[in-house]
Structures are given as C-alpha cells and as structure tokens.
Amino acid sequence: MDELGPQPVRLFDSFGIVPRVIRFFVLEKDIDIPRYEVDLLLGENRDPEFLKLNPSGQTPALELSDGTIICEGPVICEFIEEIFPAPPLIGRTSRDRAITKMWWRRVELNICQPMILGFYYGEGIETYRTRMRCIPEAAQGMKERGQDGMRWLNGLLRGEWIAGPSFTVADIHLFCFLDDLVEKGQDIPSECDALRSWRERAGNRKAAEMSMWRWRSAATPAESPVVSS
Numbered sequence: 547m548d549e550l551g552p553q554p555v556r557l558f559d560s561f562g563i564v565p566r567v568i569r570f571f572v573l574e575k576d577i578d579i580p581r582y583e584v585d586l587l588l589g590e591n592r593d594p595e596f597l598k599l600n601p602s603g604q605t606p607a608l609e610l611s612d613g614t615i616i617c618e619g620p621v622i623c624e625f626i627e628e629i630f631p632a633p634p635l636i637g638r639t640s641r642d643r644a645i646t647k648m649w650w651r652r653v654e655l656n657i658c659q660p661m662i663l664g665f666y667y668g669e670g671i672e673t674y675r676t677r678m679r680c681i682p683e684a685a686q687g688m689k690e691r692g693q694d695g696m697r698w699l700n701g702l703l704r705g706e707w708i709a710g711p712s713f714t715v716a717d718i719h720l721f722c723f724l725d726d727l728v729e730k731g732q733d734i735p736s737e738c739d740a741l742r743s744w745r746e747r748a749g750n751r752k753a754a755e756m757s758m759w760r761w762r763s764a765a766t767p768a769e770s771p772v773v774s775s
Contacts, residue, residue, distance in 0.1 A: 551629065552610035560584045560591070560605040561759040563662070564619040566722045568606045571623050571715060573753035575630050579608075620650070623715050635715045642710075649709040650716040656695030658723040661732050664689035669730055689732055700738035706747060713751070721748040722757075 557572075559565050559581045572579055584590050584605050591603045599615050600607045608616040608625065616622055627636045637643035666674045668685035699708070708716045724745060728734065734741055748754060 552612040552614060553629065554579045554608055554626065555611050556609040557581045558584050558596075558599070558605050558607040558609070560586050562586075562605065563722050563726050565606045566726075566757050566759065567619050567715075567719055568608075568622055570718045570722060570753050570757035571626065571635060573756050574633065574635055574713070574718070574751075575626065577626075577630050619719075627715075634712070635718070637714070646709045646714045646716055650714075650719055653695075653699065653708065653716055653720040656698060657692050657720060660688045660695060661692035661723060661727045664692060664732060665727060665730055692727075692732060693735055696734055696738055696741055700735075700741040703740040703744060706744075708744070713748075717744075717748050721745065721754065725749065725754075 557568065557579045559569070560583065584596065586605070590596060591600075591605060597603055599609070600617050602617065604617065606617075606619060606622060608622045610616065616625055624636065627634070631638075634642070635646075637646045664685050664687075666678065667680050667682050667688060671680050671682055671685075674680055705711055707713050708720065724734065734745065
C-alpha cells in the first residue's frame with residue numbers, strides 16, 4: 547500500500563450494478579473501506595450536499611483522506627489497484643494490465659452497455675425516462691446486440707477466466723452485469739456453454755455472494771455526507 551498518498555476513507559455505496567462491481571473488487575482485495583449507503587429511493591443522491599461531492603449524483607464515489615472524491619467505477623477500481631496491488635485484479639506488469647483493460651473494455655462495449663441500454667429503454671423506461679434520453683424502439687435491438695456479444699465472447703473463451711489464467715476485474719465487471727440483467731429477462735444464449743460455465747465459476751467465488759446488496763447490514767453506520775474542507 548502506498549503510505550505517502552491519500553488513502554480511501556469512505557465509499558458512497560448503493561444498490562445497482564456498478565456499486566456491486568466495486569464491492570466485489572474490494573472484497574477480492576480483502577480490504578476494508580467504510581461505506582456510507584446513499585438512499586437512492588429517497589433521492590439522497592440528489593441532495594445538495596451529495597451533489598457537492600459528486601455533481602453527477604451517481605454512486606459509487608470514493609472519498610480520500612485529503613478530501614478528494616473519485617467517481618466512475620473503472621477509475622475507482624484502478625485507483626484501489628494502485629494503492630493495494632495484491633492480489634492483482636488488473637495486472638502486475640504493464641503487459642498484464644493492458645490485456646486486462648483490453649478485455650474489460652471489450653465486455654463493456656460488446657455486452658454490458660447494450661444490455662443495460664436494453665433494460666433502460668425497455669423494462670426500466672418508466673424509471674429512467676426522466677433521467678436520460680430513452681429510445682424505446684431501440685430496446686430490443688440493444689438486447690440482441692448484447693446477445694451477439696455473448697456469443698462472440700463464448701467463442702473466444704479458452705480458459706477459466708476472460709483475460710487469461712487469472713481472475714480479473716474483467717470477470718467481476720461482466721459477472722455483475724449478467725447476474726443482474728439475466729434476472730431481468732436477458733439470459734445467456736442456450737448455446738453459449740463456455741460462457742455459462744464461466745458464470746458458474748465466477749458466481750462460486752465468496753465475494754460474488756457477499757457483494758450482493760442484501761449484505762448492506764455490514765456497512766459502517768450512516769452519517770450524513772459532508773463536503774471535506
């Protein structure tokens with residue numbers, strides 16, 4: 547751990563896929579970052595104090611000991627990896643990191659993004675139509691594009707994990723999206739045996755279950771978010 551730079555002091559957490567990615571990542575690292583649970587249902591993420599921390603009003607967000615707020619899931623993962631490099635979830639070497647990021651990007655663009663847009667434009671449209679531009683006529687096409695991405699990945703899986711022999715953030719990211727959206731009607735195509743086996747392996751990891759939102763009772767007792775001076 548880098549003792550010279552600012553350290554994580556609080557994770558602004560909530561339900562949702564990307565917050566679960568961060569919880570999964572932190573659990574795999576076996577580190578403890580206090581959590582503050584942002585109540586999205588009550589609109590706490592739109593409160594002025596929270597918007598001072600994160601103008602996008604989104605979770606997750608990571609507060610550092612110098613008051614810096616880091617947002618966006620991939621950026622949070624990369625920051626945590628830099629100061630807590632073991633076990634490596636992005637890579638030990640520049641080559642390993644490049645390969646992991648390549649696959650991380652591929653699953654995001656080819657599978658995760660189309661799937662989540664299919665949900666936003668379809669089943670979730672009543673919730674999301676006031677938050678973003680929704681295109682209901684594109685919902686089915688986005689879902690089909692995600693299915694195409696799954697078939698593409700299925701044909702490329704050669705080992706246990708997506709980016710090579712080691713479990714990485716690419717596996718965490720895709721698993722969290724699939725685990726949520728499969729339950730919303732976007733199942734893995736029946737012919738994708740390799741991808742189904744991969745999902746089972748990823749789901750058997752201890753952090754997969756512990757990262758689910760029902761484990762929120764383990765969070766640090768809430769205190770109102772305050773902008774650091």
